[in-house]
Amino acid sequence: MRILLTNDDGINAAGLNAARRALERCGDVWVVAPEKPRSAAGHAITLHKPLRINPWPATPSHRSFSVSGTPSDCVTLGHDVIMNGECDLVVSGINHGTNLGWDLTYSGTVSAAMEGAVIGLPSIAISQEVVPGHTAELKHDFEIASSILVMLVEKLLDDPLPSFTLLNVNVPFGAVPDQFRVTSQGTRVYLDRFAERFDPSGRPYYWITGHPAHDEDHRDTDVNCLKKGLTSVTPVQLDMTAYHLIEQVKGWQPG
Ligand code: MN
Numbered sequence: 525m526r527i528l529l530t531n532d533d534g535i536n537a538a539g540l541n542a543a544r545r546a547l548e549r550c551g552d553v554w555v556v557a558p559e560k561p562r563s564a565a566g567h568a569i570t571l572h573k574p575l576r577i578n579p580w581p582a583t584p585s586h587r588s589f590s591v592s593g594t595p596s597d598c599v600t601l602g603h604d605v606i607m608n609g610e611c612d613l614v615v616s617g618i619n620h621g622t623n624l625g626w627d628l629t630y631s632g633t634v635s636a637a638m639e640g641a642v643i644g645l646p647s648i649a650i651s652q653e654v655v656p657g658h659t660a661e662l663k664h665d666f667e668i669a670s671s672i673l674v675m676l677v678e679k680l681l682d683d684p685l686p687s688f689t690l691l692n693v694n695v696p697f698g699a700v701p702d703q704f705r706v707t708s709q710g711t712r713v714y715l716d717r718f719a720e721r722f723d724p725s726g727r728p729y730y731w732i733t734g735h736p737a738h739d740e741d742h743r744d745t746d747v748n749c750l751k752k753g754l755t756s757v758t759p760v761q762l763d764m765t766a767y768h769l770i771e772q773v774k775g776w777q778p779g
Contacts, residue, residue, distance in 0.1 A: 525551030525612045525681070528640070530598040531619060532632025534561040535580050535590040539618035539652060539666055544583070546670035547615060550677050554611075555583065556602030558632075559590035563621075565632035567639070568594045577601060595636035603643055613677065614640025617650035618669050622694045624746045625712030628760065637690045641762050646680050647690040648673065653750060655697040669695040672704060672755055685759065692758045696750045704755040710745025713737045 527547050531540045535557040547553045558565075559578070570593040580588035589606055591598045595616065603611050616636035623631040633649050640647030652669045672695060680691070693704070714734030722728055742748065749756035 526607060526610055527551050527553045527613045527615060528602045528607060528611045529553050529555050529615045530557050530595055530636045531617055532562045532565055532595045533620050534558050537620060539620050542666035542670050543615060543618045543673060546674050549674055554602060554607055555588040556591060556598045556606055558595060558598060559592055562594055562632050564630045565594045566630055567596055567635035569596050570594060575601060595632040596639040599636050599639040611645060614645050614647040618666055619651035620654050621651060622653045622750060623651045623692060624694055624750060625710040627712055628692060628709060634692055638762060641688050641690045644687050648676060648693060650693040652695050653697045668699045668701050671701060675702060688762045690760050692760050694746055694750055694756045696753045698753060699755050704757045705749050707744050707746045707749045707756045707758050709758055710747035711739055711741050712747055
């Protein structure tokens with residue numbers, strides 16, 4: 525099996541390396557990742573400047589490449605150019621930090637897996653919850669996330685999902701190995717979204733920041749699953765149509 529592995533944290537990220545080592549148990553892995561961190565790049569692609577692919581010498585594999593673009597650029601260039609269109613699976617991650625609820629629309633990690641789904645390939649995005657001050661144990665948690673990733677790859681090959689879908693996986697800090705819950709996409713709204721500072725001439729500037737608001741959503745969502753310390757697996761589809769609104773909006777059509 526030929527696997528395309530990417531991320532949005534960049535080619536140097538520990539989570540990417542952990543995923544590569546784990547996926548080498550499943551097949552041949554091509555790492556094609558952004559040359560610098562591109563978290564929250566969303567589904568952006570690079571249209572107005574050239575893209576460069578460079579062999580990445582820091583890993584023993586001859587199949588590691590950095591790309592001067594976004595996570596989605598990595599998937600299309602990786603698939604079309606580096607792998608010559610011969611690819612069976614796209615994996616994005618292991619991201620440093622969760623991708624839950626509305627985060628999916630900002631996430632470079634999830635968008636890269638969406639790009640895999642656009643191409644028509646089975647695709648998985650996987651993210652690891654990061655708890656400040658516990659970085660020493662992160663290595664251990666990447667091991668749990670890695671084994672969950674391998675388990676899901678095997679399931680996906682054994683029991684394929686329809687085209688134009690993907691899995692969004694979130695692994696909590698201190699996850700139970702080899703267990704997961706199937707969830708829906710939750711809601712996640714951020715409060716205190718901007719921090720204001722002032723430059724030396726007194727003009728304000730802003731950092732996007734914020735913390736998740738408490739939400740009253742008690743469904744089996746990805747957000748609630750992580751709150752319980754359980755690994756969340758959400759099947760996601762590219763078709764964003766709100767089918768339940770079609771009849772209502774049809775009612776607006778003239779005559
Ligand atoms: Mn990231």
